[in-house]
Amino acid sequence: MVTRRSVPEIALEGVGKRFRDGAVALSGISLAVERGEFVTFLGPSGCGKSTLLKLVSGLSPASEGTVEVNGITPVNAREMMSFIFQDATLLPWRTVEENVGLELELEHAARPVRAERVAQMLGVVGLGQVAKRYPRQLSGGMKMRVSIARALVTRPRILLLDEPFAALDEMTRDRLNEELLRLYSEQKWTVLFVTHSVAEAVFLSSRIVILAAHPGRVAHEMEVDLPWPRTAETRETPAFDEQVAQASRLLRGVYQA
C-alpha cells in the first residue's frame, strides 16, 4: 500500500501528440496529478487541451512519452474514469433515466440495482421529476445535469470534463459549478477540467495548468489559493478577484507569445 501511494493518480511523462497530417498538437508534456486534485487546463484554441483529455482517457494514443492512470495504461483504467463532453451527448431515443443507466446496462447490472442507483443519482442532481422525459424536452442546463448524473452513476474515481458548460448561460454555468464542487467535496474524485473561462477555472480548481499553443505545451502552473469549501459567496471575495487577475496575467503572456 505504501508504494502504491507514491504513484500519482495521473502521470504524463514527456508526452507528445502528432496528428496524421503531421500537425503537432502536444509536445513534451510532463505532469503528475495527485489523488483528489482538481486540475484545470486553460489556454488558447489549438493548445491541445481537449487532446490531453483524449490521451488520458485512452481515446487517442500518445505519439511519444507515456500516460499512466493509477499506474496502468489509460485504456485499462477506463473503468475508474468518466468523461463529460462539451455537448450533453445524450441518446435522444432514451429517456433521462435510460440515458443515466446506460453504462450499468452495458455492464449487465441487475435491473433493480440499476433502477435504484439511477433514481438515487437523479435525486442528487435534482432531476427526479424528469426521469421519464426525453432529452429534447429538456433545457441545455438540464441536459448537462443528465450528462453529469450519467458520468457519476458508476462511481468513478477520476472525472474528465471537456468544456462541459461552455454552451450554457452564465447563471446556469455558475449554478452547475457550485453543484459540481458540492459533489466533489462529497465524492472526492480526481478531476481534469478543460475550460476557456478564467473565473470558472479559479472557482473550481486546486491547480490551474496554462498551456501555450503551437505546439501545445505547459507554460505555467498555478496553485489556486482559495479556501474550501467554495460557495457562490467565494466569487465575491477580494481573494477570488486577485486569483482571477493572477491567472489572467499568466494567460495573457501565453496569448502574446
Next chain:
Amino acid sequence: MKRSGLLAVNSVIVLACLLGLWQAVVRLNHIPAYILPGPAVVAKAVQERFPSLMSSLLITSEEAVGGLAASIVVGIGVALIFAQWHWLRTLLYPYTILLQTVPIVAIAPLIINWVGAGKFAVAVVTFIICLAPIIANTTQGLISVDENLVHLFLMYKATPAQILVKLRLPNALPNLFTGIRISAGVSVIGALIGELFAGSVRVGEGGLGYAITYANNQMETGYMFALVLAATVLGFSFFFIVVFLEWLALHNWHESKRPQTAE
C-alpha cells in the same frame, strides 16, 4: 380538432366538384366511354367486376409487400455490413447505385427467364427496385453517429455488438424509415411493371398490372380506370402505413416529430 374536421369536409367537397366536372366534360362533349369513361362508368365497372378487381388487388399487394419486405431485410443486412467494414463499403457502394439506374423495364423479361413467370418473379422485380433506397439511407444513418457518442461507448467498454445495437441501429432508425417510405411508394410501381411482363401464368389470374393490359386489349376502358385507381389507392395506403409506423417509432424522441406548438 375543429380545423381538421373542416379540412375533411372541404376535401370531400373538392373531390365531389372534380368528379362532377369530369362527368360534365364527358357528357357535354359526347366522349365515347372507350376513350374516356366518366366517373359513373368507372363506378359501374367497379361494381360489376368487384371480385376480380379485389383478387387482382390482393395479388399485387402480396407481390409488392413481399418484394418490399425482402428489400428491407436484405437492405438492412447490407447496410450493417457496409457500416462495419469501411473498405467493403468503398468497394461495393457504387454498385448499389447501379441497382437504381438499371432499367428495370429492360431486365424484367430476363428475371422472368430466370425464375419463371408468376408472383415470385414480380416480387423479385419489386425487390430490385426497392433495395437501393433502403441500403443508401440505412448506411447513412449507421455511419453518421456523433463521434463523442462513440467515444462515450468506448469509455463504457462497450463491445462492437453493443455499439451496433444500442447506438448505431437506433441512430439509423429515422434514415431507415425514410428509405422505407421511398421504397413503399415505388414498390407498387415495381409490382405493376413486373406484372406487365409476367403477370399471370393462367389467363384471368393476374395482378393489377396484368389486368390493366387485359382490360386495355379488350377496350374495357372503364375497368381499366378502376384498376388504375386501385393501384393508386394501394400505393397511397402503403405510404400511409409506413408513415404511421414511422410516427409510432419516432414520435417520442425525434426532432422531426416534435409538435409545432410552443412549449
